[in-house]
Amino acid sequence: MEDEMEAYQYNSYWETKRFLDNEELNQSWGINEACVDLGSLTSPDGAESSGAVVNKTVENERNRRKKMNDSICRLRSIVPRISKMDKASTIRDAIDYVQELQEQERQLEGEIAEIQSQRASEISSSYEYNNCVNYPSLSPQTWNFPPIELLELNVQEIGDGNYIISMTCNKKNCSMSSMCEVIDYIDLKIMTSNITAVSGHIMFTLTVKAEELTSLQLREKIETGIFMINGLRRH
Amino acid sequence: MEDEMEAYQYNSYWETKRFLDNEELNQSWGINEACVDLGSLTSPDGAESSGAVVNKTVENERNRRKKMNDSICRLRSIVPRISKMDKASTIRDAIDYVQELQEQERQLEGEIAEIQSQRASEISSSYEYNNCVNYPSLSPQTWNFPPIELLELNVQEIGDGNYIISMTCNKKNCSMSSMCEVIDYIDLKIMTSNITAVSGHIMFTLTVKAEELTSLQLREKIETGIFMINGLRRH
DNA sequence: AACGACACGTGATTC
């Protein structure tokens, strides 16, 4: 049949037409030129109804092929690495690319989870640091101080649950802030306090109200406080 | 031709064979049964050489089709959402999936970048907090204190570069630690210090040595210190 | 010449 030859009006084929088709890729599912040519050629030819229906099926088949080819072209335009300008190769490259993307996605999600957990641990540690009630929060500047060396400690009751506390420590490993931290830590009701620096020593004198404690208990509490403060420091 | 019918030995076709092929998907690019059948059938029939070469091309074409179909099957097994068990639909679904993956990848990378920058800013702020030399490091427990409300400030020189400083503030927004932080911040040489709590107020009295400062400069320095401490708090 | 890739038309098959 010579009309079949008309369908082969494609010349210099899948090397040039691929790129031309890429431009008008937007769903031109209409009848292409070859289809129109064949239709106008066969309609005056075959008079019986079977010829018309055959034309319809041929046209449908042609359209279906075009659909598939366009899909493959589109797939090729999306996949970045194309090994060969081949239909099967395009699909294989797409498979590789999809697997690559899937693995990359898993990797990225793992990375995010890792970062999130790191960040969560950082935040929780910071939260713990800020909300600890049993341990005082040391100001960072005193973290690296040497332990407080208690030279003398005196606790004396002056009646009505009031006490006079006097303690002395070396100046080089004790500061006003340190002492304040100790006092804050053991949580006393301070009436007055006095800090005096004399001859390389620091003398700390305070009057506190501690009605529920004996002088011995108060003394132990202060010693424990200093011990805890020392334990919280890095030395 | 009756031998062409032999090639159609597939029955209940692409509904069942698809899933059977999926199991032996691992590169069985060998000759399939239909090809062997056709080959053994046409070799005794046609004696001339053209029949053999036609067989070869037919077999090659058959092989090429199988390759493409297997590729599409594999693609279908990878893509999670398949709308229809159709060749073209499979490719279209693959296109959609690839685009979806690409967008997801971009989104994940953006998310990672965002988290990283957040984390970096957190770390840098923490670094700033710990290593700032001009600003004192507040102990976390006083961060959320209200600003210190200075009710009275007195600076009096007592000779030889020694000063007596006395200041008063409200008890509810001032503590011993706060005052210590102010004193630490302005970095004075403290000789003696006294803190007294009276009638809802805190009285802070200290004797300092500041030979290089006038009493006005010292006063400004203290005010600046309180201002800075207040500025560092969250209020 | 020979091979690989393709489109085509067609018969078969399923819904």
Place this chain on the structure above:
DNA sequence: TGAATCACGTGTCGT
């Protein structure tokens, strides 16, 4: 029935 999908063999083109 009829539309949709498929596999098949074949002719064509480029390498």
